[in-house]
Structure formats: structure tokens, C-alpha cells
Amino acid sequence: MGKYFKYAIGEIALVMIGILLALQINNWNEARKSSIKEATILNSLRSELMTSLKELKHDYEASQVFHQSTINIYDYIQTKPKLVDSMYSDFYKSVAFNYSFLKTSAYETLKSGNLDLIKSDSLRMLITDIYESGYQRIYKKIDTRRNAARLLFPYYQKHFRSILKGDSISGYKRLGIPNDYDALINDPEYETLIYEARAGRRGAEGELERTINAVENCINQINKYLKE
Template sequence: MIKFFRKIRQKMLAENKFSKYLLYAIGEILLVMIGILLALQVNNWNENRKLRINEISALKEVRRNVDQNIIRLKSFSENDSRLINTGKKLITIFKDENSIYNDSINTMFGLVGTYDPYYAIDGAYENLKQKGLNLIQDDDLKQVLIELFEQSLPNLEQAGNAFEYEVSKRKNDMAISYFETGRTFFSMRPNNFNELKNNQEFFNFLTWAMAAKKLTISHRKNSLDETNKAKYLLEKYLEEIDK
């Protein structure tokens, strides 16, 4: 092709057709420029396509993390609710002057103040951060994921787990003082049930542990709501771009 254009130029110069040669040269330059622009456009298209493929792949992995966190948060919330109900039953028993001891109460004592820490699943999000969060082209989705994985879930881990640990620590103190040794936390037999019923320190612990668990439930519910929001935006965005 280059030899073909060179022959045309040489022929025009030989025939002393300078004006035509000038027009031809300008046209040739424009043709080359158009070719370069087209090549750049194709290259940009290929690069954008690669970025979009990487974005889709990364977000699908993040969606798996989101789904896993939703399942775990729901499971934790259900367990928290059972612990709350157990605590309420114990408080009712303690307030009833006519209540008597039976072995089933051991399990109830064991459940109250159970240490139940939550750790978020965020491996895919951390991988995405290494690639660069700018890979996500939707700013709203990007912000929601940042708030979820860098604020909501970490706060649930740090503050919530610290609170749960404090409850468990105080439960251990109660176990040493008022329950038989050599038993697990899941089945605690009181040294003297009737005396324990009238023990203000243990009753205060019982009510405080319930209040703490309710606060934990509230935090986990907020995190679950934010995780569900992230799931909705993720699925909506992936439907738009993964076609």
C-alpha cells in the first residue's frame, strides 16, 4: 500500500502537477490520521472490554461474600432471639417466688451470656481493593460497598464483639461464684438455686446481659439491612452490564 501511494506521488511530481500533489498529500495525511484514530478507538474498546470483564468477575465474587454475610447475619439474629427468649424465661422464673429448680434450667443458665462473636466474610472485597475500587463504574454501588465493608461490618466486629466478650467475661465471674465447677458453659448447675433466685448481683447480671444482647441484635439488624441493600444494588448493576 505504501509503495502504491509513493508511485502516485512520484508520477504527479514528474508531471509537474504540484497542486494536485498537494491535495493528494493532504488527503493521504488525513487518511493516515483516520487510520490512527480508528486504531486507537479499537484499542480503547478492547481495554474497556477487558476492564468490564474484570469488573463483572470481581463484583460476582463480592456478591458471593454479600450472600454469605446475609446468611450468617440471619443465623446470628435467629440465635440471638432464642437467647433473648431464654433470658426472659429465666427472669420470669426468678421473679416467681413459687418456682422450683429442675434440670432444664441448667441449659437456660448456659445459654445466657453466650459469647457469640461475628466476623465478616470480605475476602473478595479485599481482592477488589487491591485491583482498585475505581474498577467499579457505578459510583452509588461503589459507595455502598465501601460503607458496608469498611464501616458497618468492621464496626459490628469491633464494637459488637467487644461487648459480647464483656458479657461472657462477667458470665465467667458468675459461674465461678454461683455455679458448680467442672461443667460447660452450656449446662450450668447452680450451687443453690433458691439462694441464687434472691441474689441481686446475679439478677442484675441477667437483666444486663439481656439488654446487651438486644443492643447486639439491633446492630446486627442494621448491618443486615445494609448488606441486603448492597445485594440489591449489586444484582441490579450486574444485570445491566453482564449481557
């Protein structure tokens, strides 16, 4: 009986070891599959963020130009210089804008049920903050009164006419020609609108800059994480 029990215990031990090994192999396979999925998702997100980063930088450069135009116009109102052709470009740019088309399909796929695949809490929070906060703040600037172009355009329609000057070789310029320049730079309503537009431009520019920095940081963190 002693030999039998020893044999039985040995068999049971072998079976348990076999089960534990099988479970360990299964867990290892599942972890490997999860890591592959995580890497695939992060690569898709990185590609999407890089595309959006180009869009954001383009919009930021344009925003700087439009912001400077509103600053220039506010100076015209204060100093009341003689009207010259170079001012026409500022008048037109004061109502120009760029609408950001930021890609979110990879994030939406991730958010639909795979967000927990990203094992790093800090990286997951960084990604979520960009899509749920950074991008949304930019869209809010576009959709609210702080949109300088939307704020100024009704006034612009009444007091300016737009022309296209140039040719296909040297390039075209869009210009805003005041109907009555002297009345324009002495109009308190226009001064108030330009003042508000200048503040709106500054706010939008700052939001773009913050989001660009966040996206660049996120891309760097993804690169670092994937190399670990």
C-alpha cells in the same frame, strides 16, 4: 502543486482517521477488559456476601434465643418463681454466644487497588459501608463489655455448674445449674449483670439485623447492576 497539496491533505486525513480509529478500538478494548474485570470482581463479592449472609442469619437466630433467655432470667429475678428444670437451659444460654466468621478476602483484594473498577459510586459506597462499618460494628459488640456472655461468665463460673443432658438419638442439652437458687435470684449483683446483659443482647441483635438487611440489599444491587 494544487493537486499535490490536495493529495497530501488527503493522506494526512487518512492517517489521522486511522489513528483515531486505532485509539477508539484501543479504548473500546480497554473498556471491555475493565468491564470484564468489574464483573468478575462483583461476582466474587456477591459469592462472598452470600456466604457471610448465611453466617449472619445463623448468628441472628442464635442471638434471638440467647436474648430471650436473658429476658426470662430477668423475669425470674423479679417474680422469684419456684426453680424448675426448664429454667436450667436459660441459665446456660445466658452465657452462650456465637462468634461471627465473616469472609472478607474478595473485598481485601478489591481494596488493595481495584476499588475504582466498580464504576457505580453508589454500589461502591454500599459495599465499603458493609465491610468497613457493618462488620466492624458486629466485631466491636463481641470485643467490648456489651458482649453479654463475656460480661456474665465470671459470675456464672462462681455460682453455676454446667451439665450435658440427653443422648445422641434425642439430642444433647447444655444446662446451667445454680449452686444456690434462692441466693441467686436475690443477689443485686446478678440482677445488675442480667440487666446489662439483656441490653447487650438487644444491641447485638439489632446490629446483626441491620447488617443482614444491608448485605441483602447489596446482593440485590449487584444482581441488578450486572444485568444492566
